[in-house]
């Protein structure tokens with residue numbers, strides 16, 4: 006924990022133990038630092054107990070970290086704060102509903118109950134499945150709504166609409182809409198008219214006024230469209246010049262939407278009832294019921310209100326969350342901190358105006374909530390705004406540069422209002438150095454270019470990073486590659502693996518498309534139907550059967566005995582977690598993906614009454630949907646971090662490479678296709694309507710919506726904020742990269758991009774775990790840059806059959822080392838169990854991970870080959886060198902012989918009077934293969950000192 010002293014403004018917030026405070030401050034200004042100190046300080050006040058303070062944050066991890074920070078700054082222990090309400094909105098609402106929300110559904114006129122067995126359904130794929138099932142029933146029961154269904158291109162867009170409405174506090178009841186919810190659906194004509202007028206403002210040309218953006222945007226109004234008969238012609242619509250006639254504002258806005266509202270109402274209400282019948286709630290309904298309950302049950306609300314409410318990351322709150330915070334605040338002690346510039350959760354219905362227009366919203370919401378009863382009974386007109394301007398993370402150059410991101414055109418054409426610039430408060434760096442490189446580069450092969458740049462950066466003092474006030478050369482650990490979308494990060498990781506560059510991927514992974522998931526699905530299919538061809542084909546192929554052999558086995562149902570036995574053992578597993586583990590153990594999968602799948606499946610199915618068929622369907626659907634899950638895939642040690650900007654939020658990295666700034670990637674393309682949609686200003690609308698106008702049933706374009714949408718424009722503000730978040734993660738240096746088709750966001754950066762020639766050097770063997778040998782050539786007697794060839798031929802490792810990858814190999818080695826030195830470690834894979842058996846059987850002493858150095862004279866030059874021996878088994882008359890290999894094939898053995906020969910000659914010199922032997926221990930099947938070492942001269946011949954190597958002040962690696 007840090008011992009930092011708060012600055013003056015931070016201290017002001019810490020000391021302000023009463024009143025309403027809002028901090029809307031830039032990245033790295035210590036908002037989280039300050040709010041936790043404030044919490045600790047409140048506890049120091051004699052009359053405040055942990056249960057009097059609600060501290061809200063956005064993830065469970067953040068809530069856990071907050072507790073740790075609080076404990077470090079006050080007299081409370083972790084256990085004393087165990088039940089303290091330091092929680093997420095969802096977590097807190099869940100607890101509240103379970104305790105008090107038994108009859109909350111009746112607040113909406115739904116005759117059902119919430120009980121402790123009501124599940125929180127977190128998995129979107131499963132929910133979409135259930136929603137489809139619900140819709141099937143609904144369609145059947147409501148023929149009057151068939152025309153609406155015909156307009157949908159994706160049934161689950163209705164589920165998104167429901168969640169969006171819930172996030173605004175718009176809920177259906179059996180009699181209509183909860184409180185004044187309906188007004189949101191109608192939109193606000195006055196607000197719309199303002200937008201209409203702005204878009205219809207004539208532009209200025211060299212020779213006077215030119216047509217407005219709106220008039221311009223409506224040219225081609227009829228092209229490729231099919232409107233209903235009441236639509237105006239393009240000539241009617243664009244009759245005036247330079248603007249369109251004002252009357253079109255109300256003509257477009259006024260549309261009879263009663264049936265549409267009734268349709269959405271009924272789908273919404275009946276889906277809530279369906280979910281309750283099926284005993285589940287989603288996140289949106291959790292907040293909805295809590296809100297309805299707190300609104301209507303006055304004595305309950307008063308009994309659960311807190312003396313103090315603190316909310317971190319307030320820019321990520323939705324409207325209903327803001328309102329919930331108000332309902333939960335019993336006094337005027339409300340403190341929110343956030344940064345509007347980091348509001349990047351629009352897709353989860355975060356509303357940036359909660360913080361940007363805090364005071365205005367506070368007053369509006371109080372008015373709304375108090376319409377028929379005083380629910381918020383403290384004054385809200387005295388809000389203390391505290392601005393934090395000292396930044397503890399980045400250099401001044403990075404801070405100054407980050408401001409550009411908020412005003413960069415993301416499409417090349419959109420206007421960015423001046424109010425954005427007005428709302429940016431410049432930050433002051435407190436770092437001792439300002440040595441930042443801020444660069445942009447492009448290359449058609451962007452991934453290779455990024456890896457090239459990373460290799461140039463690592464160890465290079467021109468990219469020095471600050472460590473405790475001192476500058477030092479960067480390591481891989483210092484570098485983070487951030488991306489807007491997920492796919493690029495995974496591809497980069499795979500590319501880095503080919504070169505042996507260590508990369509830790511953190512973020513969403515298409516877990517269901519992994520080998521682990523495919524094999525699990527196959528075995529589950531076999532358990533479901535013992536002759537499942539789809540299942541057997543996969544497991545047979547995995548076992549190396551050729552297509553013809555697979556065909557033969559399937560036709561005759563002559564499955565291999567070992568596999569049938571395994572199936573029978575698998576059938577005995579009682580939980581899906583147990584089943585999955587057995588499958589993964591069989592294949593030696595002991596990695597982040599396997600762990601991720603086990604915990605996901607356990608979390609999803611263990612406590613529900615699903616059968617295997619459901620799980621199979623779930624895996625299939627998730628595979629089809631490309632569903633992603635957060636996985637940390639970390640090789641350990643010194644490695645580059647790759648993550649999405651969303652995953653990087655709240656973190657800091659010495660060097661940031663903002664990658665994949667390409668067209669359709671940043672900003673991403675797509676979205677916006679829903680035909681029944683909600684937009685704040687214009688309310689509930691349809692972009693297309695299914696009718697039989699013109700005497701023909703058809704999906705007609707809605708001419709009114711087309712005019713409205715031209716005034717709304719597409720927002721890229723959030724994309725710019727994402728870029729801001731990415732840049733402000735950087736402490737010392739920021740680089741931007743793009744490939745073949747850079748996006749306007751990249752091209753508009755105030756930087757001159759360079760072109761990178763990809764030139765990545767292999768840093769270690771990919772594919773399978775290897776002990777590395779290093780050869781050092783003494784510099785500087787010889788001209789700089791002399792380097793030997795590899796002793797071994799890399800190519801044999803790139804296609805090692807069934808290698809389990811470096812990460813798996815590293816784990817087995819770690820286990821072996823720890824077990825050999827007597828630590829109480831348990832094997833977690835068959836490979837580790839084999840290692841355990843081996844070590845248990847050896848009678849002598851162990852020396853593990855021994856460094857060895859073999860000096861050689863090659864072509865008159867002195868070179869030293871160094872490496873690390875996994876295990877020396879030493880007895881009175883015999884020393885055995887053991888090298889663990891996790892390969893399942895044997896074809897790299899000739900190459901390993903070279904490696905072991907180096908060890909042999911070193912060990913022989915050390916133990917001249919004992920027998921020395923060398924063996925490879927194949928961990929997958931427990932086979933020990935003795936190796937006949939090469940002679941010293943033969944080794945010398947393998948080293949080629951003539952190859953020029955770019956001198957980088959380090960020992961060149963050879964394998």
Ligand SMILES: Nc1ncnc2c1ncn2[C@@H]1O[C@H](COP(=O)(O)OP(=O)(O)OP(=O)(O)O)[C@@H](O)[C@H]1O
Nearest residue numbers: 009010011012031032033034035036037038397655
């Ligand atoms: N007064 C201070 N003295 C020294 N370091 C500080 C001080 N205040 C904050 N820091 C450090 O600054 C860094 C950023 O702090 P913190 O994460 O609280 O900022 P933030 O405003 O919440 O950032 P972001 O908005 O980017 O998530 C942390 O490493 C924190 O320890």
